[in-house]
Amino acid sequence: MSTAPTSAPAANSTATSVPTKIERQASGMQGTIQSGNGNAKPVNWESEIQLVSSLAKLQELERKIHEIRQFVPAGLLEPIVPISSSNTVSTNNPAAETPAILRNDLEHAAHDRLASLEQFQSLWRSPEMKPVWAHVEARLGEANGQILQPTGMWEKDYDVLLAELTKAEKGKEDERLREEEDAERTKALSSEGEWTAVIERFEQRNVPGVRVMKGQNQTSLAIALSRAGMVFLVAGVRDYNSSAVSGWQVSSRVAPGRSTTKLEQAVLECLNSRPRKWDLAFLLDMIASYADIKQTPCIKCAQLTNNAAQLPTIRRAQSTQPSTDDKSRLFVFDAFHPSCA
Ligand SMILES: [Zn+2]
Structure with a gap:
């Protein structure tokens, strides 16, 4: 009986005082974006296609995060793999023949990973992500810091969904143009002279x-x-x-x-x-x-x-x-x- 009053505030304070990882990232990045970029374009969050395309962008960023996780140490040490285990050697993946070549390969590996990381950062901070992060932050605020997707998993492939929606929109637009042309034709054919x-x-x-x-x-x-x-x-x-x-x-x-x-x-x-x-x-x-x-x-x-x-x-x-x-x-x-x- 006495547990309810004490546990409820505790739960609440956890939710508000310990922000989720996503929220920390979102608000941290948000700060850097706002200082650099002026005002975001107004976005219609009632539009399904807008929501789906934003989710597709977030999903893509998350996919890239998983990629980046492989950089250290596996990605950076890739040139060493054919040396340490001979069964991975192939024409595409030869073992470095001299220490100088190995050093060069390691440098390349590091350089490539760094470039990917920078590309990821600029995508994350891009003007088109700005309203998306603002929306995520607002929704997290409304939800009192609770994670919005309770399973913590992507339940749909939003890029697939987006392709379907875009196709449907285009079909509707084509239909509208057809109807418009039909009306014009009828009008033109019916006017005497x-x-x-x-x-x-x-x-x-x-x-x-x-x-x-x-x-x-x-x-x-x-x-x-x-x-x-x-x-x-x-x-x-x-x-x-x-x-x-x-x-x-x-x-x-x-x-x-x-x-x-x-x-x-x-x-x-x-x-x-x-x-x-x-x-x-x-x-x-x-x-x-x-x-x-x-x-x-x-x-x-x-x-x-x-x-x-x-x-x-x-x-x-x-x-x-x-x-x-x-x-x-x-x-x-x-x-x-x-x-x-
Ligand atoms: Zn031409």
Whole structure:
């Protein structure tokens, strides 16, 4: 009966006055970080992916701690092992032949371990760990110094969990983009006379080196790229059994007696394998991106021609958020060599 009142304060005082090892490390390191680094970025601790990625970082640090524990003495003395026990000698792990070589090997072993240790320290103190340590400290404070994971073990592989979560997030994002494009397409297809308006808006921009020639009906036109010396024909494709244009097909127009060049062929292939096939504004911007093909270097290798003497014929749209006013939306394209794409 008398044990309860005396043991309770004792337990409490142990919890508050003897901080756990993690807490000591966390707060010790925290001090050094705060003095060096200003304020941490605000972190949303309600986000599951944030929690999981932080746990993955902590787990990785702990894995490295186990690695570091092997440094002394095993890691430092590694060069001696093949000398003391001949059955560990191999071509990759030869025994040092002279004391000078052994000394050199020992020096290397020490140097490598020290570099790993420094790398570990900078990871521990990195700006991206800062909010994580602050959170750990706050939670330990709330828990009155009790260890947060009662088993003292990692119950999950957080890097695996993080990969799964990231994949799921990406799936959701792809789905959202698909829905957005579906809505845009429906809107574009349902507006009467929209094609003419798209072409007019494009013409008004007067893109240098690009000339639009209207065809016989509002769903056919030609675009001449004077500097590149190419002319493309664009025609609306109608669905079978329907009068609505569902996409746009591009072909190249060559002078009589001349055949399509390799360059034209490569550009045409890229144009006809584009996304958003229903989007005329996207197509016009994409064709216009070839206006200076002979002066536009590849964004990846920064060269105009690659080893095969090819120009950057691949175009990839930069991701743009749809603007509130769809009509003023411009698509910007990056140029790549086929070998760099
Ligand atoms: Zn390139």
